[in-house]
Amino acid sequence: MAKHLVICKSEDLEEAGKGVRFDVPRLGEVISAFAIRFEGRAYAYLNQCAHLPVQLDWNEGEFFTKDQRNIICATHGAQYDPKTGDCFLGPCQGKALKQIALIEQEGVISITLD
Numbered sequence: 001m002a003k004h005l006v007i008c009k010s011e012d013l014e015e016a017g018k019g020v021r022f023d024v025p026r027l028g029e030v031i032s033a034f035a036i037r038f039e040g041r042a043y044a045y046l047n048q049c050a051h052l053p054v055q056l057d058w059n060e061g062e063f064f065t066k067d068q069r070n071i072i073c074a075t076h077g078a079q080y081d082p083k084t085g086d087c088f089l090g091p092c093q094g095k096a097l098k099q100i101a102l103i104e105q106e107g108v109i110s111i112t113l114d
């Protein structure tokens with residue numbers, strides 16, 4: 001049976017606000033990831049820029065641009081669509097963040113572990 005990893009409560013993810021970081025165990029490694037909420041829906045991505053293998057947030061949990069419309073990498077300013085993870089501006093334009101499927105149910109946000 002698939003195992004679930006609880007990330008946070010639904011209320012912990014504010015609309016286009018601070019994200020929640022979490023670790024994903026994958027193939028014997030632990031990979032940093034994050035969850036955000038945008039237009040009411042929760043999304044999760046690996047916390048790795050598509051430009052260079054660095055985490056997106058210098059200040060923990062701050063993933064959005066000032067206008068709260070896009071995800072931004074703090075290192076060189078690449079911007080990503082919060083719904084798809086597609087990079088549309090910056091050095092990795094045309095690439096994308098790796099999205100992780102999440103489940104939001106009964107006030108809890110979780111992912112399924114392989």
Ligand code: FES
Pocket residue numbers: 049050051052053054073074075076077078090091092
């Ligand atoms: S490392 Fe993210 S834009 Fe360069």
